[in-house]
Amino acid sequence: MKTILQLILNGIASGSLYSLFALGIVMIYKATNVANFAQGEMMTIAGYMTLLFLYLIQGLGIIAFLLGILCTCAVGLIIERIAYRPLIKAPIISIVIATLGVSIALRGGIRMIWGPHIRPIPPISLFGSTLIKFFGIIITPHNLFVILFTSALMFSLLCFFRYSKIGKAMRAVAQDQEASSLMGLSVKKYFTLTWTISAGLGAVAGILIASLIYLEPDMGVVLLIKAFTAAILGGFISLPGTVVGGLILGIIETLVGYYISTKLVSVTAFIVLILVLFFKPEGIFGTHGIKKV
């Protein structure tokens, strides 16, 4: 029993990062109907940026972390201006292909600047380095930080969308561009905001994941598949669904790694993805949408 609880806890720690990462993708999908294939690279960039800041300001992990997130938001903003803004009225497939272009260009850039090697990144934590015991379950300070920080972030994000004026406006733009621009909302402004916040979410997830494993120019693709799986599990349009989807994936991965084989962990996400599409393609929380002509 203790082992299971311990595994679930570890699963929740990695799963909450998948949730966060997937939230960035779902946000953009809701606002623009585009699946952002460059989200993985935003994450990788954030990791490398943080590494750079960690090197520049020795010993101040949390500040490097925040600077990394800010810089990635800036990168997201610039890319939105250059690559996606001109395509605001283009067919969806064009924007998706543009995100693919951005993704591969960024990957190339990362490889050129930082080289192809694997780099470790020290864990970022506010809770020191002693293991915390809790009714016999051990939690590393890094995992505790990850769980608390991501849940706080996700909670404030959900509140932001539900209660704040900007959040409501963003939802309105996502629902109907034409109607919201007739109501005086600037579609462009809210699109920019959506892409930037999404880059920021990717950044947080990226830095925390990188400090759990390591940094590598190609890590984005693998994590992108996990994020898509989490999003599809959650129905792809529901924000709370996505959070649950990520947690479920994290827990399944940890259980598979412990009880079956660690070799299978890297393919678990894909298997889950296929199973979901076979048995419940609309996801746990999704409903079949009605298409307007």
Place this chain on the structure above:
Amino acid sequence: MMNYYKTILLLVGLALLFVIPPFLKPYYMFMVNYILIYIILAVGLNLVMGYTGQISLGNAAFFGIGAYGSALLSIKLGIPFLICIPLGGAISAFFGFLVAVPALRMSGLYLAMVTLGFGELVQLIFFQWEGLTRGPDGIVIPKPKFGSFEFSNDYRVYYLILITALFLLIIARNIIRSRTGRAFLSIRESETAAQSLGVNLRYYKIVAFVMSAFFAGIAGALYGAFVHYISPDIFGVFESISHLSMVIIGGIGTNLGPIVGAIFVIILLEVLKGLRGMQEIIYGIILVVFMIFMSKGIWGMIKERYIDSR
């Protein structure tokens, strides 16, 4: 009159393709073979992307399955390589079917996401299943034979590739002009409209995807016969995006677009050879620039400006 000139041009072009090898230096012969293989890949992918409007990010996986499948059949079971070529295509098509059935249950971008995952999975299997694929060491493929005739060099392999490519191009053209092709087009134009006219969306999308997997499989088998060596690192995401770029740069949904695109991209990659990071950056920028300024691609634009407007 126009058609008459077109036919003559086509015949002269074909004749040229058959007599040209003796005039080419080995390096150029190699490049021509290379381009022909990628033309098959791009034309196949265009069936999915151009004619049904779906994005596939796992084409390299089918390319790899064709290459590994045909090589292993001929090495382990001793089947003559010429038979292994269509078998490679068939195996690849089978896997295409397995992927398409769940992925196409939902509309939209699910195929892109699933094929991205599938591509990663297949490459991982090539790397890990050392008993079968020899892992990262790769497989050396013996030169294909036809009776006592050995396709021993690039000049001889050229005819094998050329004839297969022409055959597949004709198949692709006929599919597009058939009832199936018209169904594909209607799906691209409007899924809802097509469906309300009684086009079975899922069936035709699966057909298009399986066809593209078949083309990629054949291209993979030919690639093995031509390069004599395959290893898992060739068949990754970068390769899949190369195939996709060919379709887009040439002109998505046009007959000649993928051919133009394949030639353009292969020459570009050759020029940028050795600059791995740079290749990716330029690829990415080209994709974005084409989407913003030339979403119809090179051939699509030429067609619009000079051919259709007449």
